[in-house]
Amino acid sequence: MSNEPEQPSADAKTLSLGIIFLTIFIDLVGFSIIFPLFPAILEHYGQSGLLQSLTQSLDAFSEATGAGDRFTPVLFGGILGSLYAALQFFFAPIWGSLSDQYGRRSVLLVTTLGVFASYLLWGFAGNFFLLVLARFLGGCMSGNISVATAAVADITTKENRSKGMGIVGAAFGLGFILGPALGGIFSQFNLLESRPELARMGINPFSIVAFAAALLALINFLWVRARFVESLPKDRRGKGESRNPIARLSEKFPPEIAKVNLTYFVFMFAFAGMEFTLTFLGADRFGFTPQQNAWMMIFVGFILALVQGGLVRRLAPKFGEKRVAIFGLSFVSIGLVALGFASSISELYAGLALLAIGVGLCSPTLSSMVSLFAHESRQGSVLGTFRAIGSLARAVGPLLASFIFWWFGSLQLYLFGAAITAFSVWLCSRVPAPSKD
DSSP, X not given: OTTOOSSOOHHHHHHHHXXXXXXXXXXXHXXXXXXXXXXXXXXXXXXXXXXXHHHHHHHHHHHHHTOOTTHHHHHHHHHHHHXXXXXXXXXXXXXXXXXXXXXXXXXXXXXXXXXHHHHHHHHTOOSHHHHHHHHHHHHHHGGGHHHHHHHHXXXXXXXXXXXXXXXXXXXXXXXXXHHHHHHHHHTTOOHHHHOGGGGGGTOOTTHHHHHHXXXXXXXXXXXXXXHOOOSSOGGGOOOOOOOOHHHHHHSOOOHHHHHHHHHHHHHHHHHHHHHHHHHHHHXXXXXXXXXXXXXXXXXXXXXXXXXXXXXXXXXXXXHOHHHHHHHHHHHHHHHHHHHHHOOSHHHHHHHHHHHHHHHHHHHHHHHHHHHHHSOGGGHHHHHHHHHHHHHHHHHHHHHHHHHHHHHTOHHHHHHHHHHHHHHHHHHHHTSOOOOOO
């Protein structure tokens, strides 16, 4: 754009950080808002042809193997949740690379509008195919997390990069709180109970949930359009790189970036499995109701937001990103062990606190390390690959975790996750400390 400033003003940077926060926050709301709805979605759409065949196959497998009557909804939820994350994996490097070439603002405008359209489509999803199509569109557009993260790198110095990434992490934490909460609250309102004739328009029992999320997404789009100042001047833009996510994973990054990427994948693989099975742990071991499970998730999200939005901003400049990341990963591993052996609610919440503190410390500092190792003209593409790796872990982690949870038990699952996270501690120790010169 001809009227783009060569360098955003201090006020514009502050405002842009707020917009970036909202964008990532809404992406995470979209990812998690459907979590409490899986059993109800399965019941509502279960008579459709494709879904009926799938559930009958899962029920037959469950009965033949003795996996239990919860196996079908758990695995169904894992598949639907993994679809969203898998699409983020494919599209994060695409949007990141495009933003390196054409600027962050234009890509954010396209993708935030697309997120709004996906929720609107969900609101009128009268059949299972339209629901899947809506989640498909939402997953594609939510790959813009890589663009938002790159914009943070654009407007922060190397010295305060971890502070900026802490804001990204706080958005993740709050999105993880509000998403399931919105899904649970608004699912109590069913338009079809008072207006059954609306079913002809595709209105479904989850339309209020979808329309609430659509309103948030529309506000985000309008705010980006009105107030976001382009954070990547034309003289700092690259020519764009390969947008094939598989090719990007096999690309020969500098060794330090490749090591951070591997560390992040291993950690996120273990955390994603915990994240998805946590509510099943509460219900299976402690008999938690949906409301009690919601409070448990809110507790985790609150600590995540507190640590990533405040504590990490003070620790990273003092101790360095690498050391804080190692501390965080160690806390995650210990927290998973505590969750595995928790026999009381107080022990459960102690393990959750350790886990949330650890994730709050390691997630933004690993992001910051990748950004510090990358050239300024490649922030979007490098961070796009980094976020894609996280999405890939979120796609495969819940599926494997669901099998282990119901086949072997929660103790074995969380000890397995703790061992994987301990391995990520060792991987992180092999990464050189990033220079801020």
